[in-house]
Amino acid sequence: xxxxxxxxxxxxxxxxxxxxxxxxxxxxxxxxxxxxxxxxxxxxxxxxxxxxxxxxxxxxxxxxxxxxxxxxxxxxxxxxxxxxxxxxxxxxxxxxxxxxxxxxxxxxxxxxxxxxxxxxxxxxxxxxxxxxxxxxxxxxxxxxxxxxxxxxxxxxxxxxxxxxxxxxxxxxxxxxxxxxxxxxxxxxxxxxxxxxxxxxxxxxxxxxxxxxxxxxxxxxxxxxxxxxxxxxxxxxxxxxxxxxxxxxxxxxxxxxxxxxxxxxxxxxxxxxxxxxxxxxxxxxxxxxxxxxxxxxxxxxxxxxxxxxxxxxxxxxxxxxxxxxxxxxxxxxxxxxxxxxxxxxxxxxxxxxxxxxxxxxxxxxxxxxxxxxxxxxxxxxxxxxxxxxxxxxxxxxxxxxxxxxxxxxxxxxxxxxxxxxxxxxxxxxxxxxxxxxxxxxxxxxxxxxxxxxxxxxxxxxxxx
Numbered sequence: 403x404x405x406x407x408x409x410x411x412x413x414x415x416x417x418x419x420x421x422x423x424x425x426x427x428x429x430x431x432x433x434x435x436x437x438x439x440x441x442x443x444x445x446x447x448x449x450x451x452x453x454x455x456x457x458x459x460x461x462x463x464x465x466x467x468x469x470x471x472x473x474x475x476x477x478x479x480x481x482x483x484x485x486x487x488x489x490x491x492x493x494x495x496x497x498x499x500x501x502x503x504x505x506x507x508x509x510x511x512x513x514x515x516x517x518x519x520x521x522x523x524x525x526x527x528x529x530x531x532x533x534x535x536x537x538x539x540x541x542x543x544x545x546x547x548x549x550x551x552x553x554x555x556x557x558x559x560x561x562x563x564x565x566x567x568x569x570x571x572x573x574x575x576x577x578x579x580x581x582x583x584x585x586x587x588x589x590x591x592x593x594x595x596x597x598x599x600x601x602x603x604x605x606x607x608x609x610x611x612x613x614x615x616x617x618x619x620x621x622x623x624x625x626x627x628x629x630x631x632x633x634x635x636x637x638x639x640x641x642x643x644x645x646x647x648x649x650x651x652x653x654x655x656x657x658x659x660x661x662x663x664x665x666x667x668x669x670x671x672x673x674x675x676x677x678x679x680x681x682x683x684x685x686x687x688x689x690x691x692x693x694x695x696x697x698x699x700x701x702x703x704x705x706x707x708x709x710x711x712x713x714x715x716x717x718x719x720x721x722x723x724x725x726x727x728x729x730x731x732x733x734x735x736x737x738x739x740x741x742x743x744x745x746x747x748x749x750x751x752x753x754x755x756x757x758x759x760x761x762x763x764x765x766x767x768x769x770x771x772x773x774x775x776x777x778x779x780x781x782x783x784x785x786x787x788x789x790x791x792x793x794x795x796x797x798x799x800x801x802x803x804x805x806x807x808x809x810x811x812x813x814x815x816x817x818x819x820x821x822x823x824x825x826x827x828x829x830x831x832x833x834x835x836x837x838x839x840x841x842x843x844x845x846x847x848x849x850x851x852x853x854x855x856x857x858x859x860x861x862x863x864x865x
Contacts, residue, residue, distance in 0.1 A: 434502055435465055441505050445598040467491035481690040488655035496613045496845035499809060504605035515597050616847035623664035624840040624853035626672060629826060631833060632861040633797045635777040637745040641862035646674035648855045649802020650839025653694045654685035656846045662697040665840050670702050672857050677703045679732060680802045681712020681753055681783030688722045699730040705742055707732040712783040713755035735781060737764040739772060747772055750781040763787055769794040785820045785836050792832045799834045806838035806851030
């Protein structure tokens with residue numbers, strides 16, 4: 403199965419497309435936050451109360467932090483500032499997603515709960531009024547005196563009537579002749595407030611729990627998967643050859659040196675024959691993230707470690723990072739190929755994002771003159787280049803980029819832009835394996851798409 407190549411914009415089109423995209427995103431962000439404010443602040447708090455003021459302030463501050471987290475890296479803000487805004491800003495984006503989904507479900511629950519409460523109230527026995535008799539004081543004699551109209555007679559007790567006042571709970575209090583009488587809120591108002599608080603509280607708890615569990619999965623580190631891939635042209639000597647595939651590590655303001663060390667430990671524990679780092683290693687400059695990447699120098703494999711660029715390298719200084727990973731002991735494959743002693747070819751191409759810098763994938767250079775009787779394994783960050791891999795007789799393409807969708811239902815969107823979102827699929831005579839990645843971009847959270855390192859074991863059909 404081959405897909406048509408994606409349309410590539412002219413350079414002159416890019417600014418207009420970016421501006422339109424930003425306007426749409428900001429409008430949606432404002433609309434979504436208004437909805438969250440309405441359901442979680444306005445509907446459950448008293449007007450002009452302290453709780454409403456605090457809630458409104460929080461709903462305004464969190465999206466500002468999110469925008470700062472998204473823009474600070476590209477804007478070249480100090481790295482410390484990026485770290486400060488990244489945690490609350492990115493985590494709020496994940497919480498916001500699941501808040502909106504939970505509140506949307508709550509819209510269906512809300513009328514059902516209201517009707518159930520109304521029926522329950524109607525079926526309950528009516529309350530029996532209780533009469534309390536208080537002793538009545540003897541009348542006080544008042545001298546007979548005719549008062550002028552509009553004046554108070556001497557000795558006549560003063561009667562003071564206070565205006566009605568609304569309490570925070572919504573009840574009305576009247577003060578007459580020193581007595582305080584509380585008028586209860588209408589049952590339907592009280593019921594509506596109860597439903598709003600139950601649905602809002604349940605939505606908030608569901609969102610917080612989902613994000614907390616997803617963050618734990620990322621911070622714990624990726625799990626190791628094992629996949630066997632048979633290749634028709636693989637020689638018997640290469641049967642069982644193991645390639646540790648890791649993609650989308652995304653070192654940045656949140657995931658740092660400890661994240662790198664967890665990945666190195668997990669890969670080395672598999673004792674692979676070869677390590678393939680297939681792009682999106684970083685979200686930042688060598689100056690800021692060089693120390694975080696340092697543990698990668700301790701990767702160990704019989705035939706070495708190899709690296710190809712991803713789209714995020716081109717946001718972070720691709721050439722500088724290529725030089726740095728070489729210093730860490732990895733070999734960058736920039737539209738080039740080499741022969742692996744086990745008996746197959748290994749090739750790597752630059753990411754398509756490099757086309758904006760005059761680089762990008764060059765399949766003719768990497769694969770054009772090779773011996774097609776030999777099996778070929780291609781490292782390419784994005785799955786969308788599978789058509790070029792098929793055309794050049796590649797047997798297996800190893801990719802990442804999709805994160806498996808990262809945050810459900812993001813996998814549905816990822817399927818629209820990628821031929822394969824995760825796992826192994828065949829396209830003609832070429833097999834494509836897509837890793838979900840070892841890190842996370844933006845929110846350090848994964849839901850429905852756990853991070854992974856994959857050990858691909860090659861199998862010879864001659865064995």
